[in-house]
Amino acid sequence: MTSTVTLTTQNQTSFVEWRRATWQDYVGYRDNLASEQYRLFFHQGYLLITEMGWEGINHATICDLFTAILYVWFSLHPDQVASSIGRCLLEKSQNTAGAPDLVLYLGDDYPRWQAGQPRRVDLSQWRIPDLVGEISDTILASDLDEKKQLYAALGIPEYWVIDVRGSRVFVFVLQDGKYQLTDTSEALKELPVDLLEQTIAKLETDSNISAAQWFSQQVMELKV
Incomplete structure (x- = not known):
């Protein structure tokens, strides 16, 4: 620090x-x-x-792209229930808190807000998410260091860092309390990291909507 x-x-x-x-x-x-x-x-x-x-164009473009990627993935895997609540504050009282760009819950036991409750996820009442991610435009070093330690301490099984400037995706899975780099997502089973990077690369010539459509075609081919 x-x-x-x-x-x-x-x-x-x-x-x-x-x-x-x-x-x-x-x-x-x-x-x-x-x-x-x-x-x-x-x-x-x-x-x-x-x-x-005001969110920068590159950050907003990639953030929306990855929200679309999650939508595409689960629309092609309708047997999996999931909820996306990116940028919501996660809080473990007296200990740790963070507001990741991406927050994904798998299964139907995801947080639901009720009238009168604070506008954050209390991790003493709700389980931890299955995946969180940061869209890293200006603070890549912190996303790969302090925030990685923070999410590991919460016990979140998978952590993504999307390097906006380098068009790279780092996917970490939690093993024995520490994140280890992997080339395949465990939360989105059989999804290769290099496909995510190829999708980002499409932004050099295409819009994020077009990139998401291209991703959809590739995922359909993976299922064949």
Whole structure:
């Protein structure tokens, strides 16, 4: 972890690096910052707050592409029940919190919000997701280090890091408490990582909708 640099705009603060903090510090920011403008991460006494602002074109394009990829995959595997709740805050009280770009639950026991409840996933009430992912445009090093440690500590079985600038996809599976790099997703069984990277590469000439359609054709061929 590194020291922090703070930016203050309109009486609100974001951290461009992880900083030392207590759980109470995290709760204070969580309850006072606008959830649609900031993403919060807390682990082992360190806090990261990233200001979302207006999403860059590349980040938005790939984020929507991967949401479409999940839709395509499960539309072609209708026997599998799944729920996608990307960017929702996951929280393990007094310990760890994070808001991944991708959050995937497999099965029908996924979190459901009820009136009067906080707008986050309390992991003391709901099980951990089966897969989380980060669309990494500007903070790849943190996604491959601190956030990887955070999600491993939560026990999330699979973690994806999508490198926007490098058009790469890193897929990690949890083994003995640590993430190990793999070339095939376990959550999306038999899905090769290189197919995800080929789909991203299509964005050089095609839209993300066209890339998702191309992905759909490739997955159908995998099933044959």
